[in-house]
Amino acid sequence: MAKESTWAGGGILSPLYPWRYHDSVTKLASWSQSEYADLCDSLKTSTNIDPEFSPSGMLCIATDEIQTAANWAERHAKSIDLAGQDKVRILEPALACSPDKAIWMSDIAHVRNPRLARALVEDIMLMGVSLTINQPVVRLLIDHDKVSGAETPNGVLESDAVVVCTGAWTGQLFNDFTSPPAIRPVKGQMLLFKTNPGTIKRIVLEDNRYIIPRKDGRVLFGSTLEEVGFDKQTTSAAREELYTLATARFPVLKQYSIEKHWAGLRPGAPAGIPYISAHPYLSGLYINAGHFRNGVVLGPASARLCADLVLGRKPILPPEPYAWQAARDE
């Protein structure tokens, strides 16, 4: 449980280049961002596991998108600043290049996602939720126009409400459906360096590659975007490419060893717009999947919206953009 993409991700609590996404993604991200600090505090208190919410800010080197970013920030009441060479040097002294201008988003945080996931599992168990783990669903059970449960190798789990949230593998459960969700696996590889605390201070993003500092000095550098099906192997080519980029931008990393190299499969939906929806005609069947590069930041809002739909409550956001058959234009 919580071992796939959610474990493998970087934990940045913002879409990378948020202005490149539809407003529907920004709305989910904004709702989650306003909840994250409190969520992490309350998980730490209830479980004793610290998800390490870290408001480090994100420096984004994308000088030809400054106007687009400014327009997006104004539309969504977000704070972004321009940082010139001197400010960039102060914000992240370990960065070797000094761009004339960078976009500085001071309110972007990150979490230690493997710990966040562990804390969430622990927390729901403390609430008395019963979890059945290591039992893959092989088939959804449909009785006339209604879901009646799910079949696993160990037997049937009966329910009149089923939420499919199986990440990159979601399409496999809908193989014989007429309009399956368009979710595909997109591999991402990541390197972990073990440095001294404070070696890197900020999230820095450039050309879709980014660095994330953990509180204990560990530093993540990622990530690749590979359309290679369900292959989760790491490759020496990606290791070399990421290492070369990381040490060119942050020469201090040459002093430290690579502690780990891993790959995960992102659930890629068109335009990165997740499916959070009831099935259009099978009653009791729901989906919450396809969060692509942003499942950690979109998680709280998506889970809440999905619960609203299942329970028939007033939804936190208008659900139409995330519907099964909504347009997802790239």
Ligand SMILES: Cc1cc2nc3c(=O)[nH]c(=O)nc-3n(C[C@H](O)[C@H](O)[C@H](O)COP(=O)(O)OP(=O)(O)OC[C@H]3O[C@@H](n4cnc5c(N)ncnc54)[C@H](O)[C@@H]3O)c2cc1C
């Ligand atoms: C390298 C990398 C970096 C990333 N960085 C970030 C980031 O910085 N910020 C961010 O917001 N997002 C990031 N992401 C994206 C984010 O991790 C994903 O969008 C998110 O974790 C998806 O969550 P999920 O629960 O849908 O999928 P997963 O975490 O993959 O979980 C799916 C679960 O379903 C289970 N499953 C599959 N099939 C079945 C079945 N038939 N029966 C039962 N269970 C099944 C799997 O075992 C797994 O436990 C990153 C992803 C990667 C790979």
